[in-house]
Amino acid sequence: ETGVTQTPRHLVMGMTNKKSLKCEQHLGHNAMYWYKQSAKKPLELMFVYSLEERVENNSVPSRFSPECPNSSHLFLHLHTLQPEDSALYLCASSQETRRGYTFGSGTRLTVV
């Protein structure tokens, strides 16, 4: 365990479903991130939260909706996804002044 926990580890959902990915850290970090990694592609930054406020949104479609209720938890709400959204979704946290990221193990999402 890295200190960043992601659930579920695997998720299969239909295109009309609504699901949520959860990320939790108890490292005392004040920034949290969502990344997407499609097959054989580099990690793509999706969202950045610092002190529970969204500070970066990299042109992500509205069918992905992040939520950061407190500094320890981060969610990614999913609705009406497409098959091309199938990927490994990674959460990370950092203490912004040091910027050393700690990643979770990811959620492997398959959209059918």
Place this chain on the structure above:
Amino acid sequence: DAKTTQPTSMDCAEGRAANLPCNHSTISGNEYVYWYRQIHSQGPQYIIHGLKNNETNEMASLIITEDRKSSTLILPHATLRDTAVYYCIVGGSGYALNFGKGTSLLVTP
């Protein structure tokens, strides 16, 4: 953030030192050099970072040239478990690090 250039792939024999190069010729004065690695289908793992001076920890050593335009990550005694994609990233005062394609290191018996 400055961009980096890394070889696509490298091989290393088990027990030998693995030297992974990275070019970052457009790095600015306040930007750090970070190294992460990603073992297949897992989240990336932080290895080491530095600004100007060479750094060493229990995982690796980081050698940064005097002009800071390139760096080398050294794994002193590579093992099969070091087979992974290694990312060299340069980052400054912003919040997020942008990962490129990295170097795929294969450690062979």
